[in-house]
Amino acid sequence: MKITGVDVYRYDVGYAHGVYVMSGDRAAATEDGTLVRIRTDEGLDGWGEITTLGATYLPTFPAGIRAALGELARAVLGSDPTNLNQIHATMDATLMGQTFAKSAIDIACWDLLGKSVGLPISALLGGVLNDDFALYEAVPLGTPATMAEFVTARRSAGINRFQLKVGNHPRDDVARAKACVEAGDGNTVVVADANGGWNVADAQIALRGMEELPIFVEQPCRTTTDSILAHAHSTLPLVLDESIVDSAGVFRAKYEARAASINIKFGKLGGLSNAARMRDLTQELNLLVSVEDMWGGDVITAATSHLAASTRTEALLMTPFFNDWTDGHVAGHLPRSVDGRGSAPTGPGLGITVDVGRLGEPLTVVEF
Structure with a gap:
């Protein structure tokens, strides 16, 4: 060919x-x-x-x-x-x-x-381990009340994993996190994602205020080094995302940052090939992993679904169906979620x- x-x-x-x-x-x-x-x-x-x-x-x-x-x-x-x-x-x-x-x-x-x-891409990646998997949605940064309302509304649609957008004033972010946790239940997974928006001091204040909450904290500062400094005295599970762009970064995340999870994005790694390799490395290091990209519609959702479906069940922390978040329905809004869960298409290739x-x-x- x-x-x-x-x-x-x-x-x-x-x-x-x-x-x-x-x-x-x-x-x-x-x-x-x-x-x-x-x-x-x-x-x-x-x-x-x-x-x-x-x-x-x-x-x-x-x-x-x-x-x-x-x-x-x-x-x-x-x-x-x-x-x-x-x-x-x-x-x-x-x-x-x-x-x-x-x-x-x-x-x-x-x-x-x-x-x-x-064959579907999931088969080429080694086979399906998850016939379906729980999806997450991001909660746009707003007031504590509006963010809690978002969580409540999306839970009614079956979503029970949330990535809260924080990273502004740290005490306001603590209130946002508390409100969203209270809007969930004992099974709700909550990740407070600063997208690198805090400086070291603000991150330390925010993490101290969130210390008793059942949440993960993601990318508190822009760099891994600053995130290590910010997280040094926190017991909250740490997720690193934007600052992890290669395998050396994964090893540093585990052994220096003491991270619990890595967020893998296709774009920053150069595609599905490298994302699958980093996913496998992350699993072998006994870390949790989330798989996704920056944004998109049906095509990137399909690619994400195949990587998620072939990830070890116990290792998969978060994955989104972006075509639930967006109107990028260039393939008939497929693959489509059902009650907050996704699955990979079974047709050849992407399957769409x-x-x-x-x-x-x-x-x-x-x-x-």
Whole structure:
């Protein structure tokens, strides 16, 4: 099989609950999504997605991703998309870094690999361990009362795992966390996620105030070093996310930060290939793991579902179905959650069919 063309599309990915707010008052109602279609000489297409969460969450932005995709698309023309190792070697020889753009191509190649052998990606990752799995939703930063109301409303839809957006004034964040815990029950999983928004002093104040709550705290400061300093005297389980970008970071998270869990995102690692490797390493180190990306619709949700389905049940802390959070329904709102639980499609590849008619003309077409 050979790659004969790469098409890059943009689409709007709106937030289903109004305005999404996180630390630093970073807010968005709609994100600028990027979809990639890889065409082959055997008539099979593969799809990937990379949708940012604004331009100040991680070091990337849509226009930069699309510029990189143009370079990478030209480089992989003529390559066998089912040879993932060679695809990555080619991309790495073309551009240093640019993991976010590489992620969309990698996911599309996994989709093609599955389609070429008639198997879902979860089977190619070693098999399904979770026929279904509990989903989480993020609680946008607001007043304690509005955040508790969000938790109550989503629990009525079957969700009982929540990632609270905190990271502003520490004493206000303590009140937010307490209100959300009180809105749950004994089985509710709560993660207070600062998205790196606290400085060391504010993080220490916040963690001290949350000390007696049954919660995890995620990425209190922007760097792992500052998060270690902030968390040094806390007994709350620590989750690291944005600052973990390679395997060395995972080892540091366990042995220096004493972290309990790692949050893995496709984009910051360069796609499903590297995300699966880091997932496996995290499991072997006896840490909990969450799998996801920054944002997106049906395509990234499908990719997430396959990685979650093949993760050890006891190791999987959190995973979202972004197409529940957003209106990015380019594949018929599939896969679809049921009562707060998700499962991986059983069809080949991603197991979904993208409706190209919903996308308009591609921004970029690279072909022979």
